[in-house]
Amino acid sequence: MRRMYHRGQVEWPSMSDRKERIEAFYRFLWPFLAADKSEYAYLDEAPGGRPASEFLGEIPARRGIGAGSRLVDVGCGKGKQLVELGKRLGCDLIGVDPLEQNLELAAERVWKESLQQRVTLRKGSIEKLPLEDASVDFVWCLDMFNHVEDIEGAIAECARVLKPGGSMMNCSAVGSDLLEPREARRVTDRLGINLDTLSQERMAAAFQAVGLRIVEYGTTTDEGSPFLEVFDDDMARHALRFGKMRRSRSRMTARLGQEAFDILSAYDEWNIFLLLGKTTYGVWVLERVRSHSQQEEEAGSPPGSRPPPPGT
Template identity: 30%
Template sequence: MTDTPAPRIMRSVDDVYGDTFDDQEVEAALNESLSPRSLNQLMFDLVAETGLPPGSTVLDVGAREGRYSFELSRRFGFTVRGVEPVRRHLDNAARDLAAFAIEEPEAAARVRIDEGIAEKLTDPSGSVDLIWCRDVLVHVEDLETAFAEFRRVLKPGGRALIFQMTATDLLSPPEAAFMWPPAGIHATSLDPQRIEAAIAAAGLSIAQCIQLHGETRERLEEDGVATSSKQLLWVSRMLRNRAAYEERFGTIAYEYVLTDSLWGVYQMIGKLNPRIYVLSA
């Protein structure tokens, strides 16, 4: 499957409503699962495939509240430093790390979360075995500098595991202009050609590129989490009742939540295509 839609052909009424295909057969096929993968499990499996031993040094770029930093230490015995620019996330990470230290002191002792950004890392050159960067770089306009920093801090042969949203040709320029500014997202940082050019310019190579399309969203639906179904419902309510929600929560909240909800829906309908890049230094 490519991101470029095929040309559409005008069908006759008989093509559509005649006996060209069996409606029930199509519905039965679409009700069969395609065995979608879980995003968390897929990413942790990719970490396992690196073969890095316990004690390896991991940098979690855009660590938010430390969830994945904690899990990388717990699962693999890694020493993890998270970097995060948002003060609220840093405060919550400190609180959660303190709770983690009570529950699992050995794993917690291997984790720290510091203030920092992708474009200006403080780690020494050649000091990191693995970079974990999940759903962060859409907020970074200067991808060239960010990937150059990744290359600088990685050890020779080190890996970077990047989960990155990309836009497809089904997302129109007006939709992008509507979606991205309220969420602090840079449209150029969702362009796969731009992303891969920045990776190459930094001297990193792409060992794997896994295009997920709506797969992990399907998994959430099939597991009963129904994240995208709920977001679709929210979008309908928000579009019908904007004035009331905006008055109650403010414009910033309204516009962000609308974008965040469309973020999930658009993956399901092909306007967004999340990718996992495994990069090698």
């Protein structure tokens, strides 16, 4: 039985345990460093997966979206996905973003792709979508939800604009147990990210509370996830730049200015979190459940004339 010393929450190994660990460490390390690299080539193998644009782009079609459907891209930014979805699905699209500068760039892209007949751009935010109740078939939220202040209110708003039976996709960052609260706060503050949105449990509860059933959930980094994203070696660039910037802080600050230095450091660190498994991206595919009376109406019988379906 191993003895452990407790200092606060942390378990410290005893002297004899530490000696065993040091021995185990070098027993592994020296032969590992001395071995021919080819013996360990498998350590550099790519973990698999697909580009996110590919597997996320398939979701609306899988949920029945096509010509004649209406999709809203909430937080559409510069309109990259909006245009790609428009070309892929042939549906009508609404791009919503709170920033005028983003909408202008999105408009340019829409014109360039000659999609202006099917794409409308509107200034607005997820907390108050510029859309009628039950007016869209699909709500698309990609990499925007971490900026949301009122989690439950925003999700309720998405449910409001969805037609009964309509679907939603949300892809946003969630934290793992490796993420320390202090480092998380430092980085998220600077990037305008609401720390609470990193709670997978809180997000899931908020979806379910407004009648958005979770049809699929997976992360972009977990082995075996249907949404496993291909590993991009370019992510390491964030780590290298972060390290270089910290070593020549005064030179870099003089060139960039303090604010830009702080933003870029936080942005690099945010991406390093993903590399280290402190965060991942959660992908939720959701369906707005039809109420019992809506199901009756669709079936053509007057409300209340049939018993409720099991499980409602």
